[in-house]
Amino acid sequence: xxxxxxxxxxxxxxxxxxxxxxxxxxxxxxxxxxxxxxxxxxxxxxxxxxxxxxxxxxxxxxxxxxxxxxxxxxxxxxxxxxxxxxxxxxxxxxxxxxxxxxxxxxxxxxxxxxxxxxxxxxxxxxxxxxxxxxxxxxxxxxxxxxxxxxxxxxxxxxxxxxxxxxxxxxxxxxxxxxxxxxxxxxxxxxxxxxxxxxxxxxxxx
Amino acid sequence: xxxxxxxxxxxxxxxxxxxxxxxxxxxxxxxxxxxxxxxxxxxxxxxxxxxxxxxxxxxxxxxxxxxxxxxxxxxxxxxxxxxxxxxxxxxxxxxxxxxxxxxxxxxxxxxxxxxxxxxxxxxxxxxxxxxxxxxxxxxxxxxxxxxxxxxxxxxxxxxxxxxxxxxxxxxxxxxxxxxxxxxxxxxxxxxxxxxxxxxxxxxxxxxxxxxxxxxxxxxxxxxxxxxxxxxxxxxxxxxxxxxxxxxxxxxxxxxxxxxxxxxxxxxxxxxxxxxxxxxxxxxxxxxxxxxxxxxxxxxxxxxxxxxxxxxxxxxxxxxxxxxxxxxxxxxxxxxxxxxxxxxxxxxxxxxxxxxxxxxxxxxxxxxxxxxxxxxxxxxxxxxxxxxxxxxxxxxxxxxxxxxxxxxxxxxxxxxxxxxxxxxxxxxxxxxxxxxxxxxxxxxxxxxxxxxxxxxxxxxxxxxxxxxxxxxxxxxxxxxxxxxxxxxxxxxxxxxxxxxxxxxxxxxxxxxxxxxxxxxxxxxxxxxxxxxxxxxxxxxxxxxxxxxxxxxxxxxxxxxxxxxxxxxxxxxxxxxxxxxxxxxxxxxxxxxxxxxxxxxxxxxxxxxxxxxxxxxxxxxxxxxxxxxxxxxxxxxxxxxxxxxxxxxxxxxxxxxxxxxxxxxxxxxxxxxxxxxx
Ligand code: SF4
Ligand code: SF4
Numbered sequence: 102x103x104x105x106x107x108x109x110x111x112x113x114x115x116x117x118x119x120x121x122x123x124x125x126x127x128x129x130x131x132x133x134x135x136x137x138x139x140x141x142x143x144x145x146x147x148x149x150x151x152x153x154x155x156x157x158x159x160x161x162x163x164x165x166x167x168x169x170x171x172x173x174x175x176x177x178x179x180x181x182x183x184x185x186x187x188x189x190x191x192x193x194x195x196x197x198x199x200x201x202x203x204x205x206x207x208x209x210x211x212x213x214x215x216x217x218x219x220x221x222x223x224x225x226x227x228x229x230x231x232x233x234x235x236x237x238x239x240x241x242x243x244x245x246x247x248x249x250x251x252x253x254x255x256x257x258x259x260x261x262x263x264x265x266x267x268x269x270x271x272x273x274x275x276x277x278x279x280x281x282x283x284x285x286x287x288x289x290x291x292x293x294x295x296x297x298x299x300x301x302x303x304x305x306x
Numbered sequence: 307x308x309x310x311x312x313x314x315x316x317x318x319x320x321x322x323x324x325x326x327x328x329x330x331x332x333x334x335x336x337x338x339x340x341x342x343x344x345x346x347x348x349x350x351x352x353x354x355x356x357x358x359x360x361x362x363x364x365x366x367x368x369x370x371x372x373x374x375x376x377x378x379x380x381x382x383x384x385x386x387x388x389x390x391x392x393x394x395x396x397x398x399x400x401x402x403x404x405x406x407x408x409x410x411x412x413x414x415x416x417x418x419x420x421x422x423x424x425x426x427x428x429x430x431x432x433x434x435x436x437x438x439x440x441x442x443x444x445x446x447x448x449x450x451x452x453x454x455x456x457x458x459x460x461x462x463x464x465x466x467x468x469x470x471x472x473x474x475x476x477x478x479x480x481x482x483x484x485x486x487x488x489x490x491x492x493x494x495x496x497x498x499x500x501x502x503x504x505x506x507x508x509x510x511x512x513x514x515x516x517x518x519x520x521x522x523x524x525x526x527x528x529x530x531x532x533x534x535x536x537x538x539x540x541x542x543x544x545x546x547x548x549x550x551x552x553x554x555x556x557x558x559x560x561x562x563x564x565x566x567x568x569x570x571x572x573x574x575x576x577x578x579x580x581x582x583x584x585x586x587x588x589x590x591x592x593x594x595x596x597x598x599x600x601x602x603x604x605x606x607x608x609x610x611x612x613x614x615x616x617x618x619x620x621x622x623x624x625x626x627x628x629x630x631x632x633x634x635x636x637x638x639x640x641x642x643x644x645x646x647x648x649x650x651x652x653x654x655x656x657x658x659x660x661x662x663x664x665x666x667x668x669x670x671x672x673x674x675x676x677x678x679x680x681x682x683x684x685x686x687x688x689x690x691x692x693x694x695x696x697x698x699x700x701x702x703x704x705x706x707x708x709x710x711x712x713x714x715x716x717x718x719x720x721x722x723x724x725x726x727x728x729x730x731x732x733x734x735x736x737x738x739x740x741x742x743x744x745x746x747x748x749x750x751x752x753x754x755x756x757x758x759x760x761x762x763x764x765x766x767x768x769x770x771x772x773x774x775x776x777x778x779x780x781x782x783x784x785x786x787x788x789x790x791x792x793x794x795x796x797x798x799x800x801x802x803x804x805x806x807x808x809x810x811x812x813x814x815x816x817x818x819x820x821x822x823x824x825x826x827x828x829x830x831x832x833x834x835x836x837x838x839x840x841x842x843x844x845x846x847x848x849x850x851x852x853x854x855x856x857x858x859x860x861x862x863x864x865x866x867x868x869x870x871x872x873x874x875x876x877x878x879x880x881x882x883x884x885x886x887x888x889x890x891x892x893x894x895x896x897x898x899x900x901x902x903x904x905x906x907x908x909x910x911x912x913x914x915x916x917x918x919x920x921x922x923x924x925x926x927x928x929x930x931x932x933x934x935x936x937x938x939x940x941x942x943x944x945x946x947x948x949x950x951x952x953x954x955x956x957x958x959x960x961x962x963x964x965x966x967x968x969x970x971x972x973x974x975x976x977x978x979x980x981x982x
């Protein structure tokens with residue numbers, strides 16, 4: 102059995118769950134492929150953290166697929182067990198860093214969104230350099246971009262950050278899914294043209 | 307693309323949410339009635355059916371006023387021979403516990419399934435209660451699916467079991483299943499043309515009083531015994547035998563159910579311990595003594611892996627005692643009884659128990675996360691940009707003379723309640739003094755107004771919560787002339803759970819008028835409230851003056867803070883004019899002029915609209931900090947404009963969208979990207 106775990110984190114409204122669903126749709130064509138993974142929205146409406154897990158499972162044999170000791174998968178990702186962490190907010194990258202290990206890839210958005218406690222002066226928002234230092238302390242494979250700026254410049258809004266980050270996922274990791282499959286999913290969805298363009302922007306970063 | 311949820315048939319596959327899988331299972335089972343009072347994490351179960359009902363023949367859906375009504379509705383439908391699905395969140399069963407306690411007495415005619423979304427870790431609830439314990443006295447059988455496929459298959463099966471044994475069946479789904487999306491293999495739906503109800507008198511079962519109740523009590527205990535025999539043979543339970551016998555590992559077994567079972571299987575693989583005997587319980591009430599006996603046979607020790615207080619452990623220990631089992635039974639001595647039981651908890655618990663090491667990368671990550679969490683300020687939810695509740699909470703704090711500094715004792719007590727406005731209890735507002743269950747605000751408040759006359763009391767309630775069970779509380783307060791200011795935050799929708807209509811919602815999102823909607827003000831008048839004022843919560847200055855005045859009056863005062871939920875208002879706008887955006891007409895924006903702003907924090911901290919943000923002058927981390935309004939997220943509610951004491955916020959007109967403006971011209975005043 103091969104597995105590939107992706108954790109996506111960020112804030113409400115950033116399209117975290119949509120990104121997860123796009124990825125999950127990639128395994129519908131083969132019975133030998135499976136996917137699990139839950140979403141969690143913290144603290145209700147806006148500003149709260151949101152995370153989505155995508156866990157790909159590729160069975161080696163029909164026997165394995167039918168083996169009850171092998172064919173059941175937790176919807177959560179254990180500490181250190183994510184192959185990739187995508188985060189659309191720097192602070193949330195730090196919070197989710199427990200999902201990754203020294204071989205994992207981290208892709209994150211450098212555009213900060215200040216939490217209320219920092220607004221109130223009770224906490225300090227960590228400097229980007231500190232965040233990077235912490236992340237490089239775990240893995241060398243860290244890629245970061247200002248997705249907000251890229252989305253804004255290309256689409257006049259920040260709603261494409263999530264799909265751009267998916268492009269980066271395919272450019273910088275060995276995700277065992279063909280990028281054509283994702284392009285086909287985007288093609289069938291709403292705003293297909295924008296999404297395909299956003300995906301390609303990510304691919305070329 | 308075809309709508310799989312409605313048209314899917316055997317052989318189709320799709321990525322489906324846990325809640326949708328439950329709804330689809332019910333559809334395949336041929337339900338004709340579906341009801342709920344919305345509640346996270348269960349809401350999408352009925353939403354999935356409701357939004358598709360135009361395309362589903364013979365299906366009635368209802369967002370009832372509360373869970374008590376909603377379960378009663380499902381019972382009524384079942385009595386006419388129509389299969390019915392009722393859904394609610396965990397605490398909903400407290401409200402529906404009365405009908406739940408009668409269901410075994412009366413039994414069902416057509417299958418009835420009660421799907422309950424539990425919320426371990428309470429990300430969306432005010433407690434973590436495990437509703438399974440109710441079944442020790444309601445005798446409602448409990449089914450627990452472990453993944454998306456089982457969520458559908460077990461729901462479908464539950465209807466058959468319900469009919470066969472005449473019990474309403476509980477389908478338990480924690481938020482990790484409700485909000486898990488995975489592959490679903492569809493089945494066929496039964497013929498919907500055949501659905502039609504026919505109520506037949508059945509006094510023996512439906513009438514319960516004196517000896518009739520006793521007779522039905524006896525009958526359901528007998529049915530429960532029959533059900534246990536079924537449970538013994540049911541394929542919903544599964545024993546996985548150890549592959550190699552007579553080793554030490556073959557003397558240890560694990561029992562689990564639901565999502566936690568999926569954690570268990572993964573945890574055992576994680577630590578390469580895949581040779582233990584396992585009992586997967588798909589039916590967790592009633593348990594079959596015979597099945598437990600068969601499993602415990604030749605085991606020295608068994609570990610029960612479950613969330614919360616240990617419902618399975620309680621039952622299994624009782625059975626073990628009765629059958630004279632001499633081995634050890636572990637459960638809550640290994641796993642915590644509070645909070646969500648995560649995959650990490652299960653890995654740690656199982657590895658610790660077996661004396662095996664978790665992989666190095668796992669322990670390294672756990673250790674790392676402890677160090678990192680010190681560096682990571684918490685992030686909590688807050689009101690949406692432009693949310694009218696922000697205006698209400700802000701006005702209350704201003705009127706009662708409190709800044710949002712942490713709570714000391716105050717002269718004005720603010721009672722919270724359940725709904726989006728609950729977020730007012732979080733920083734920066736810290737505006738609430740208690741929060742428990744639906745309508746606890748006014749209920750507890752009216753007693754405090756009698757017991758502590760030195761304080762003034764404001765009780766908050768949302769429109770949906772008010773209609774849920776607030777009217778009796780209000781009548782009680784009226785009759786006893788409680789000295790309270792009751793603020794009804796009327797945003798026209800049950801917003802928190804995805805905008806279901808409330809009894810006073812007048813127009814649907816697409817503009818269709820909703821018939822028979824209640825006029826809240828008339829209702830209050832007819833109940834005998836003499837002090838009623840209606841205010842726009844976004845007119846914060848006016849609102850705080852009115853609150854101040856009301857607090858000086860004696861007796862019961864009601865203020866209706868009336869403004870539609872901003873998300874709905876925005877959606878409505880979008881539906882109405884998708885065009886005009888590209889036209890070259892100038893558009894108005896609010897702008898925070900950084901040279902006038904003295905950073906008094908009235909807008910940034912006290913009001914704390916998330917669209918007002920801060921940045922450093924020379925990039926992310928360099929230079930002087932300044933505040934700005936992010937024109938992308940600002941919805942132009944104008945509240946910050948009203949509260950700024952220094953006239954630093956002004957209206958400006960632009961031809962081009964300022965975002966595009968600033969992206970094209972980084973020198974622009976409105977550039978908020980903070981990039982080097
Ligand atoms: S006008 Fe002010 S308070 Fe209203 S949404 Fe915009 S920034 Fe926020
Ligand atoms: S209220 Fe006015 S002066 Fe105070 S921080 Fe906001 S914009 Fe600046």
